[in-house]
Amino acid sequence: MSHPHTSHPRLLAWIDEVAALTTPDRIVWCDGSDDEWTTLTDALVESGALVRLDPEKKPNSFWARTDPSDVARVEERTFICSADEADAGPTNNWMDPAEMKSLMTELYRGSMRGRTMYVVPFCMGPLDADNPMFGVELTDSPYVVASMRIMTRMGAEVLSAMGDDADFVPCLHSIGAPLEPGQSDVAWPCNETKYISHFPETREIWSFGSGYGGNSLLGKKCYALRIASVAARDEGWLAEHMLIMKLTSPEGVVRYIAGAFPSACGKTNLAMLEPTLPGWKVETVGDDIAWMRFGEDGRLWATNPEFGLFGVAPGTDFHTNPNAMRTLAKGNSVFTNVALTDDGDIWWEGMGEPPAHLTDWKGQDWTPESEAPSSHPNSRFCTPIEQCPILADEYHDPRGVPIDAILFGGRRKTTIPLVTEARDWVHGVYLGATLSSETTAAAVGQVGVVRRDPMAMLPFIGYHAGDYFQHWIDMAKGASGDASKLPKVFYVNWFRRDEDGGFLWPGFGENSRVLKWVCERLDGKADARETAIGHVATPESLDLTGLDIDQAALEAVLRVDKDEWLAELPQVTEWFEKFGDKLPAVLWAELDALRARLADA
Numbered sequence: 182m183s184h185p186h187t188s189h190p191r192l193l194a195w196i197d198e199v200a201a202l203t204t205p206d207r208i209v210w211c212d213g214s215d216d217e218w219t220t221l222t223d224a225l226v227e228s229g230a231l232v233r234l235d236p237e238k239k240p241n242s243f244w245a246r247t248d249p250s251d252v253a254r255v256e257e258r259t260f261i262c263s264a265d266e267a268d269a270g271p272t273n274n275w276m277d278p279a280e281m282k283s284l285m286t287e288l289y290r291g292s293m294r295g296r297t298m299y300v301v302p303f304c305m306g307p308l309d310a311d312n313p314m315f316g317v318e319l320t321d322s323p324y325v326v327a328s329m330r331i332m333t334r335m336g337a338e339v340l341s342a343m344g345d346d347a348d349f350v351p352c353l354h355s356i357g358a359p360l361e362p363g364q365s366d367v368a369w370p371c372n373e374t375k376y377i378s379h380f381p382e383t384r385e386i387w388s389f390g391s392g393y394g395g396n397s398l399l400g401k402k403c404y405a406l407r408i409a410s411v412a413a414r415d416e417g418w419l420a421e422h423m424l425i426m427k428l429t430s431p432e433g434v435v436r437y438i439a440g441a442f443p444s445a446c447g448k449t450n451l452a453m454l455e456p457t458l459p460g461w462k463v464e465t466v467g468d469d470i471a472w473m474r475f476g477e478d479g480r481l482w483a484t485n486p487e488f489g490l491f492g493v494a495p496g497t498d499f500h501t502n503p504n505a506m507r508t509l510a511k512g513n514s515v516f517t518n519v520a521l522t523d524d525g526d527i528w529w530e531g532m533g534e535p536p537a538h539l540t541d542w543k544g545q546d547w548t549p550e551s552e553a554p555s556s557h558p559n560s561r562f563c564t565p566i567e568q569c570p571i572l573a574d575e576y577h578d579p580r581g582v583p584i585d586a587i588l589f590g591g592r593r594k595t596t597i598p599l600v601t602e603a604r605d606w607v608h609g610v611y612l613g614a615t616l617s618s619e620t621t622a623a624a625v626g627q628v629g630v631v632r633r634d635p636m637a638m639l640p641f642i643g644y645h646a647g648d649y650f651q652h653w654i655d656m657a658k659g660a661s662g663d664a665s666k667l668p669k670v671f672y673v674n675w676f677r678r679d680e681d682g683g684f685l686w687p688g689f690g691e692n693s694r695v696l697k698w699v700c701e702r703l704d705g706k707a708d709a710r711e712t713a714i715g716h717v718a719t720p721e722s723l724d725l726t727g728l729d730i731d732q733a734a735l736e737a738v739l740r741v742d743k744d745e746w747l748a749e750l751p752q753v754t755e756w757f758e759k760f761g762d763k764l765p766a767v768l769w770a771e772l773d774a775l776r777a778r779l780a781d782a
């Protein structure tokens with residue numbers, strides 16, 4: 182079969198089928214080149230979808246504004262279409278796969294009319310991995326193509342590596358906004374009907390109607406978490422919503438730490454941390470997704486399958502994340518739903534004193550007297566990870582890095598102490614499975630509501646969460662029977678507040694003090710208080726050198742309040758009951774043991 186771009190029959194057949202259904206005016210095969218990026222972004226600027234920023238401020242960078250109806254992940258429109266509804270579980274929306282495909286086929290029919298269908302071959306993780314994880318996204322959004330070039334290894338090199346028979350995840354995306362001949366386009370075309378659908382058995386992704394973020398950059402949440410978590414269950418590894426950091430002590434001891442925090446709870450900031458403790462060094466491997474497989478040494482090795490950073494903009498500045506700001510200063514980035522300054526740069530809340538005038542994320546005039554924020558709370562920067570000044574060399578290693586500790590963290594005003602070490606692996610899985618956090622703007626819906634967010638994966642588990650918990654329990658078997666090879670598990674909470682609503686802990690670079698305690702626990706050095714909920718740091722065991730924090734706040738942030746934890750028990754019981762007989766019995770046993778320890782406390 183001769184074709185100018187590929188000899189992959191399944192790929193060609195799929196593309197022909199989709200083109201016949203969606204009827205694009207043309208098909209463009211993306212090669213991932215600089216010329217292609219220039220052509221794409223020039224056209225997006227010409228159409229008004231992008232504004233080129235001043236090259237003196239952010240070279241080769243752009244400002245985008247979405248339709249106000251298309252600003253975040255749409256969890257209520259996200260479906261896991263497993264053959265058996267029971268396999269989707271109680272935390273996912275489900276529709277029969279044949280019914281969903283029939284419904285979406287009619288949505289896709291003619292949806293790309295008047296537009297270009299882009300063929301985006303990509304790879305999640307290094308191309309030289311033992312088993313490269315290929316995907317091909319067909320999309321009618323040039324904004325998505327530009328973003329995928331930043332976020333994934335994308336283009337001709339991938340297509341070549343796929344050869345004529347590589348497995349790949351077909352990712353079909355349409356914004357659902359066909360153009361009639363002569364009809365002018367809008368800056369952010371989308372459709373009020375949105376479906377983000379996953380077909381686990383056939384490892385397919387179909388997305389319709391949204392042009393933004395995790396709804397449309399299908400390599401990220403859809404592939405690298407929801408579909409990959411199903412593959413990981415079947416193949417004995419973990420696809421997790423985690424940062425990966427390399428932490429080096431002043432003595433040169435290196436530890437690798439993975440951290441699971443819900444959306445917009447500071448993973449990017451932690452992954453790029455500038456420690457306040459002298460001599461400690463953080464280097465970044467990843468800020469959002471970790472794939473963890475057992476190495477020959479029986480340890481869990483983690484890789485970051487992404488090629489870029491898609492971070493929350495508001496709150497990011499030189500105090501909270503100087504390395505992110507240094508990454509962005511190098512340009513080659515797309516900023517979405519932030520504000521535009523009059524001199525061609527970007528601005529968002531948290532960047533210090535606002536300019537006298539801005540163009541806000543809705544394209545309106547904004548001044549410091551404006552009531553609404555200039556930038557959407559879920560506004561994002563999209564930037565190449567290789568621009569990160571503290572990117573660890575190991576990022577490029579297809580083996581990844583051996584994980585010493587896993588942090589589970591949430592955003593809780595109360596109850597959860599600053600840092601607790603799990604009693605053992607199963608207790609660590611219990612802490613992850615019962616992780617709770619206040620909701621954020623990363624997903625459409627009310628903000629600030631406490632919900633269970635197991636392993637920070639609630640919106641991303643591609644199958645029954647009860648089976649997911651069991652998979653985590655079973656991972657202990659993979660450590661060649663030696664539990665000491667497994668990462669230690671810790672539960673952190675940077676967000677506890679005092680009675681006046683103020684934060685008890687300064688967070689950001691000061692979190693390096695907690696990381697030091699974690700490392701010293703790994704070395705068997707740091708003290709901890711044995712409590713009903715686990716091994717909790719004591720004020721004396723934390724290195725507080727140079728930190729201005731009063732003793733009352735320190736004791737409050739580390740407190741295990743019996744009544745607060747007793748109040749958690751019925752909430753956890755209600756949470757566990759959702760999973761019926763699929764909830765591992767050992768987790769019920771952990772709850773019973775916690776209840777007994779609290780009774781004795």
Ligand SMILES: O=C(O)CSc1cccnc1C(=O)O
Nearest residue numbers: 253254394395444469491623
């Ligand atoms: O996809 C979006 O629109 C925001 S959600 C997101 C983006 C990057 C990294 N993580 C998330 C998340 O919700 O966890």
Ligand SMILES: [Mn+2]
Nearest residue numbers: 422444445469
């Ligand atoms: Mn995330």
